[in-house]
Amino acid sequence: MVGPELARLVALLRQARTDLMDVEVKAAAGGLPKSVRDTLSAFSNDRGGTLLLGLDENDDFRPAVGFDAARIRDALASACSDDLHPPVRAEIDIVPFGGSLVVVGEVGELDPRFKPCYVAARGEYNGSFTRGGDGDRRLTDFEIHLLHTNRGQPEDDRQPVANALPEDLESVEVRALVDRVRLRQPRAFANLSSEQVLRRLNVLAEDQEGRLRPTLGGLLALGAYPQQFFPQLNVTFVVYPGLSAEDVPVNGPRFLDNRSFDGPIPVMVDEAVTAVLRNTSVRSFVEGAGRTDVYDYPAEAVREAVANALLHRDYSPYSRGAPVQITLYADRLVVANPGGLFGAVTTDDLGGEGVTSTRNSVLAKLLQDVRLPESGRMVCENRASGIPTMLRELRRIGSPPPEFHSRITRFKVVMPRHALLGDETMRWIAGLHQRGLTPTQHLALAEMRAGRPVTNGSMRNLGLEAHRATAELSDLVNRGVAVRIGERRHARYVLAPADGSAERGFEALPPARSVEEEVLAAFTDQSELSRRELEQCTGLSWTKVLRALNTLEAQGRIAFTAPARSPHRRYRRVDER
Structure with a gap:
C-alpha cells in the first residue's frame, strides 16, 4: 500500500467514524496490543483484511503519539510467525502518512485445508476468531466443526x-x-x-x-x-412488502406470501421456482429487433440458485434443523443455505470456468440423473455450469450480477431486482466528470454506489478477463473515485469519500518520494550506514532497502566500504558536485 491509497483509506475510516469489516486500526503507541493476535486469527479465518498500526481511532485516525514503527513492525512479524497456528503469512510495510509512519499489515485468507487459524496460547476452541461487524468474534464449536469437515470429503x-x-x-x-x-x-x-x-x-x-x-x-x-425423517430439510419461502422484514406498511400485511416446500429435491426446486415467479412482475427489454417480456428474475437463474442451495448445503447433524431459505423483498431475491463454500473455492472464483467443489458428492452424482417433475430435465449437470448459467441469464436481461456472501455457517446469493444503469445512476456517473470510462467501469461504479464492494471476480462476472478487470479497477483508484482495500487477490474496491477528504488528506502529506530518494535522505553529512541502520531510518523492509541500494550503486550515487558478503559492509552517499 502506498501513500495515496492509505490517505484515501483513512478518509474512508474518518467518514465511517469506526473500523471497517476488513480493516482494523490500532494506535499501538505503547507496544503491540494483545488483541492484534485475535485480529490476525479473524482475518485468516475470514476473507483476509488490512491491519493499520500507528493511527489513533479516538483522535480522528491521526498518527499516534509515541508510535515506534520499526519496533511495531518487528513485533507484528514475530506475532504472525510465533503466536498463531498455523503461522500467518502477512505482507508488512511501513508507509509514510501525515508526517509520521504507519505499519500496514495485509493478511490473506488462510487455505481452507488449514483452518481454523488460532492464537496458540489459547488453544483451538478458545483462540479461533472471525470478523463480526468491525471487531473480532470467537468461533463457535459448530463453526470449528465445519472448518474441520472442510479439510476432507464429508460423508x-x-x-x-x-x-x-x-x-x-x-x-x-x-x-x-x-x-x-x-x-x-x-x-x-x-x-x-x-x-x-x-x-x-x-x-x-x-x-x-x-x-x-x-x-x-x-x-x-x-x-x-x-x-x-428430517422435517426441516426443506425450503421456506417468504415475501415481504418492503426492503426488510421490519419494513411493513401501516395497516398492511406482514407477509405477502409465506409457505414451505417439502418432498425430494426435484419437487422442492420446481415448486420454489414457481412460487418466486408467481410473486414477481414481468418487465420488457429490447433484444435484437424485437421486445422480450421477462420476469424480474429469470426462471433459469432462480432454478440454478435454489438447486445449488439444496445440493451444496451442509447436511451434518448440526444443520439438520435449518432449511434452505428463499426471501423475496421489494428490491432483491435472497437464497440462503446452511454451510459456507466448500473446499478451496472462494466467492471470487464463482462463475469461473470449471470451478466446482461440493461437500455432498453422492448427492451431486445422483442429481445429474434425477429429473425435475415439470420439465423432465436433470436437476443439475454436475459440470460447474450452475453459476455461469445464472450470470449469463442475468446479463441477458440487463440485470446486475448476483452477490455471493460466504460465511463459515451460511452461504447466500442475492439477486438485485433493478437494472444497474438506470437514469439516476447515469446522471450520477456523469456528475463525476470522468472522461473515457468503459462500460464495465460504469457498472462497477454503479455497484459501489449501491454499497457493494467490487472485486476482480465481480468484474470477471461482467465479462472481463482477469488482467483487464484489474487494470480497469486500478484506473478508478488512480482517478480518485474508488479506494482499494487489501492487496492482490483479496483487494476490494469501494467508492472514495464524496467530500474530497481523501484528496485533501493526501495533499497534506509531504510530496511522495521514491524508495531510492527515501534511502538517500537517510544519509547526513559524510555518514556511513549499514543496511540495518538504513531500515531503521527509513522504515522500509530489508528487500526494499537492498533493491534501492543496488539501483543507487549502479547510478553512482552511493559507494560501499566492504565487499558484498562482508559483515562490515557499509554505505555512504557520493558527493554529486
Whole structure:
C-alpha cells in the first residue's frame, strides 16, 4: 500500500467514524496490543483484511503519539510467525502518512485445508476468531466443526437413515434412474440387478445391523417424503412488502406470501421456482429487433440458485434443523443455505470456468440423473455450469450480477431486482466528470454506489478477463473515485469519500518520494550506514532497502566500504558536485 491509497483509506475510516469489516486500526503507541493476535486469527479465518498500526481511532485516525514503527513492525512479524497456528503469512510495510509512519499489515485468507487459524496460547476452541461487524468474534464449536469437515470429503449424504426403508423411495423415479444409468454407463451397471445398481450409486446402504436402508442422499434425491425423517430439510419461502422484514406498511400485511416446500429435491426446486415467479412482475427489454417480456428474475437463474442451495448445503447433524431459505423483498431475491463454500473455492472464483467443489458428492452424482417433475430435465449437470448459467441469464436481461456472501455457517446469493444503469445512476456517473470510462467501469461504479464492494471476480462476472478487470479497477483508484482495500487477490474496491477528504488528506502529506530518494535522505553529512541502520531510518523492509541500494550503486550515487558478503559492509552517499 502506498501513500495515496492509505490517505484515501483513512478518509474512508474518518467518514465511517469506526473500523471497517476488513480493516482494523490500532494506535499501538505503547507496544503491540494483545488483541492484534485475535485480529490476525479473524482475518485468516475470514476473507483476509488490512491491519493499520500507528493511527489513533479516538483522535480522528491521526498518527499516534509515541508510535515506534520499526519496533511495531518487528513485533507484528514475530506475532504472525510465533503466536498463531498455523503461522500467518502477512505482507508488512511501513508507509509514510501525515508526517509520521504507519505499519500496514495485509493478511490473506488462510487455505481452507488449514483452518481454523488460532492464537496458540489459547488453544483451538478458545483462540479461533472471525470478523463480526468491525471487531473480532470467537468461533463457535459448530463453526470449528465445519472448518474441520472442510479439510476432507464429508460423508453425511452416504450414511444410511435410521428407520427408513427401501419402500420409502419413489418407485417410478427409482426405475427411471436405474434405466438411465444402465443406458448411459452399460459397463458399470448393465449386468447388475436394481438393488445392486442402487447400492453402487449409494442410494441404498447397510446400517450397523446389516439392514438395507436408503442413504440420506438417496432419500433426498428419490424419497417419497424425506421430511418424515428430517422435517426441516426443506425450503421456506417468504415475501415481504418492503426492503426488510421490519419494513411493513401501516395497516398492511406482514407477509405477502409465506409457505414451505417439502418432498425430494426435484419437487422442492420446481415448486420454489414457481412460487418466486408467481410473486414477481414481468418487465420488457429490447433484444435484437424485437421486445422480450421477462420476469424480474429469470426462471433459469432462480432454478440454478435454489438447486445449488439444496445440493451444496451442509447436511451434518448440526444443520439438520435449518432449511434452505428463499426471501423475496421489494428490491432483491435472497437464497440462503446452511454451510459456507466448500473446499478451496472462494466467492471470487464463482462463475469461473470449471470451478466446482461440493461437500455432498453422492448427492451431486445422483442429481445429474434425477429429473425435475415439470420439465423432465436433470436437476443439475454436475459440470460447474450452475453459476455461469445464472450470470449469463442475468446479463441477458440487463440485470446486475448476483452477490455471493460466504460465511463459515451460511452461504447466500442475492439477486438485485433493478437494472444497474438506470437514469439516476447515469446522471450520477456523469456528475463525476470522468472522461473515457468503459462500460464495465460504469457498472462497477454503479455497484459501489449501491454499497457493494467490487472485486476482480465481480468484474470477471461482467465479462472481463482477469488482467483487464484489474487494470480497469486500478484506473478508478488512480482517478480518485474508488479506494482499494487489501492487496492482490483479496483487494476490494469501494467508492472514495464524496467530500474530497481523501484528496485533501493526501495533499497534506509531504510530496511522495521514491524508495531510492527515501534511502538517500537517510544519509547526513559524510555518514556511513549499514543496511540495518538504513531500515531503521527509513522504515522500509530489508528487500526494499537492498533493491534501492543496488539501483543507487549502479547510478553512482552511493559507494560501499566492504565487499558484498562482508559483515562490515557499509554505505555512504557520493558527493554529486
